[in-house]
Amino acid sequence: MSIEIKPSVCPYDCPDTCSLLVEVKNGRAVRVAGDPEHPFTRGALCAKMAHYERTVHSSQRLTQPLLRTGPKGTGAFRPVTWTEAISLIADRWREISSTYGSAAILPFSYAGTMGIVQRNAGHALFHRLGASRLNRTICSSAKEYGWKAVLGNTQVMHPDEVIESDLVILWSINALVTNIHFLHGVREAKKRGATVWLIDTYETPTAQLADRVFLTRPGSDGALALGLMHILARDGLVDQAFIESCVQGYPELEDAILPDYPPEAVSRITGLSTETIEEMARSYAQARAPFIRLGSGLSRYGNGAMAVRTIACLPALVGAWTKPGGGIMGNIATGACLDTTLITREDLQAKPTRLVNINQLGSALTELQDPPLMSLYVYHCNPAAVVPDQNKVLAGLSREDLFTVVHERFMTDTALYADIILPATTSLEHSDIYRSYGHYGIQRVFPAIFPVGEAKPNWEVFCLLAKAMGFDEQVFEQTTDDLIDELLAKPSAWLTASDLTKIRAGQSIQLPLPSDYKTVYKTPSGKIEILNPAEDPPLPCYFEPHGDDAPFWLSTAPYLPLLNSSFNERDDLLENQRMTLQMNPADATAKGLTDGARAVAFNTRGEVTFILKVSAKVPPGVVVAEGVWWLKNAPGDRSINALTSQRLTDKAAASTFYDTKVDVRAE
Numbered sequence: 001m002s003i004e005i006k007p008s009v010c011p012y013d014c015p016d017t018c019s020l021l022v023e024v025k026n027g028r029a030v031r032v033a034g035d036p037e038h039p040f041t042r043g044a045l046c047a048k049m050a051h052y053e054r055t056v057h058s059s060q061r062l063t064q065p066l067l068r069t070g071p072k073g074t075g076a077f078r079p080v081t082w083t084e085a086i087s088l089i090a091d092r093w094r095e096i097s098s099t100y101g102s103a104a105i106l107p108f109s110y111a112g113t114m115g116i117v118q119r120n121a122g123h124a125l126f127h128r129l130g131a132s133r134l135n136r137t138i139c140s141s142a143k144e145y146g147w148k149a150v151l152g153n154t155q156v157m158h159p160d161e162v163i164e165s166d167l168v169i170l171w172s173i174n175a176l177v178t179n180i181h182f183l184h185g186v187r188e189a190k191k192r193g194a195t196v197w198l199i200d201t202y203e204t205p206t207a208q209l210a211d212r213v214f215l216t217r218p219g220s221d222g223a224l225a226l227g228l229m230h231i232l233a234r235d236g237l238v239d240q241a242f243i244e245s246c247v248q249g250y251p252e253l254e255d256a257i258l259p260d261y262p263p264e265a266v267s268r269i270t271g272l273s274t275e276t277i278e279e280m281a282r283s284y285a286q287a288r289a290p291f292i293r294l295g296s297g298l299s300r301y302g303n304g305a306m307a308v309r310t311i312a313c314l315p316a317l318v319g320a321w322t323k324p325g326g327g328i329m330g331n332i333a334t335g336a337c338l339d340t341t342l343i344t345r346e347d348l349q350a351k352p353t354r355l356v357n358i359n360q361l362g363s364a365l366t367e368l369q370d371p372p373l374m375s376l377y378v379y380h381c382n383p384a385a386v387v388p389d390q391n392k393v394l395a396g397l398s399r400e401d402l403f404t405v406v407h408e409r410f411m412t413d414t415a416l417y418a419d420i421i422l423p424a425t426t427s428l429e430h431s432d433i434y435r436s437y438g439h440y441g442i443q444r445v446f447p448a449i450f451p452v453g454e455a456k457p458n459w460e461v462f463c464l465l466a467k468a469m470g471f472d473e474q475v476f477e478q479t480t481d482d483l484i485d486e487l488l489a490k491p492s493a494w495l496t497a498s499d500l501t502k503i504r505a506g507q508s509i510q511l512p513l514p515s516d517y518k519t520v521y522k523t524p525s526g527k528i529e530i531l532n533p534a535e536d537p538p539l540p541c542y543f544e545p546h547g548d549d550a551p552f553w554l555s556t557a558p559y560l561p562l563l564n565s566s567f568n569e570r571d572d573l574l575e576n577q578r579m580t581l582q583m584n585p586a587d588a589t590a591k592g593l594t595d596g597a598r599a600v601a602f603n604t605r606g607e608v609t610f611i612l613k614v615s616a617k618v619p620p621g622v623v624v625a626e627g628v629w630w631l632k633n634a635p636g637d638r639s640i641n642a643l644t645s646q647r648l649t650d651k652a653a654a655s656t657f658y659d660t661k662v663d664v665r666a667e
């Protein structure tokens, strides 16, 4: 049998959104490669996806529906048919709705797949049902809030502009792990003579690309930005002409805020020396076209939205926006190109129902609610591992009276607590359409292979459940491809007829950007809003993160072999890897801990056992734990999120994963 090559897209929560070429033989994916024609990802894949076929055809795939037969969490299940599983779920939901109201049911999902249809597939059903709604603020909402406070809906810089920069600042982004294709442009810029800085809380693997590494105290990034602006103002290094024509509120910032952030004060907050802060400010001002690539880590502190807002002001002071290669790049928003309300169907809600914050699932399941949460439907998500305060989440999932359904590809930590498990397709087994948040690409995909075993995609399962619940809206009769066709049939201000034709046919396209996109500011004033009268406070400022009463900041960092908790099924990726806690040599000595020893990190929320890795790349007072590990792959009985808290950010009710302190002891 010959090999067929089928185009696809990486479905994971990564800004690169790589285009794939899948080799299929005898109905099996036998090789997955990057598409060399893709203008941003250029045929390269990360190590995780280079053998995606091992995930797709893993012997650990769930291939049939399962019904729990033993205590929750023990993995005791027996197979049932799809018909039985669907009718059991519908019966329980009817019972729960009539006793407690439908708001006692909570859908739970995030970004296990980034496809527009499968990711949002549950919304129509749960809106129609009147279930509680999930406020999905676990990842980037504080970052987006801070960004919008200054730049509104201004188009985000194209990543390839970095090539033209002479000073690239990677700020709180471990791009070698989380945004590898962006580094192509960074390397090109370096070849042309650019200097690269890394600003982070420890020396991440990305440091190997940087000419200078600046390690700041966790949660202090906003203060550093104010300190840099103080020096720019003090030394007359600002671009007055740009400020006068394009910026709102610089004089107010200069008068009311910047005097409080001289280098001495900022040094005390950030841990950087005054000389370093002075040098950074001068270099930033002197750069021809400074480019800041803003990561997400710094937005996951209690002051995260304000930190992003403050840093977003910096390029305006030096007029970086007017220079090719100058500015700041956050997450790219392309939502305006397609009308996704056709999928999310808010119109099916009789009225808006209770909103449960995704970061506070533990409390929602274990504390008194009105009505109580009596059923959880989890799809492409693993809350037992990925949401904060794991001990509370596991206590909630253990409740015998909680009816939990998990639609998954693998027996995750969450699936172990399900009453019913439904087997899910991988991205190679269903249709979808993908947009990126790290470049301007968009691509539709069709299935490359038939579903493995009895696996079904999200949309198909929600249509089966809708039918079983007696919902007869026409949307539940549609297939995924019908929905995508409908999306692409709607005229879009951003997509030409020829773009739409290409997308329909499965070709990848890049959304076009107008030539003046960096100098047209889509804010209420039409200017960059350093002063934003709609905000409280109207000017950027600095305040401390939450912290805990413990000696070490804990960085819950990304990890090359894993993506959140995905890829834990891949023994080949985790071979010779261990769940480590990295600690500075002086701190390890003071604690009597040695490299390779078992060590326990603990705080008021929990205790987690790690293998200690002594490393000078981590500054004193900080410990680093990379990756979200499944419990079966962890050295002890808990993983990283037993230490993180349900506290929220200053704005946008986002997660504060990095705003965590711990103490450490030998096991």
Ligand code: SF4
Pocket (backbone or CB within 6 Å): 010, 011, 012, 014, 015, 016, 017, 018, 045, 046, 047, 048, 049, 180, 181, 563
């Ligand atoms: S995880 Fe990111 S880098 Fe890796 S293949 Fe997917 S999109 Fe590309």
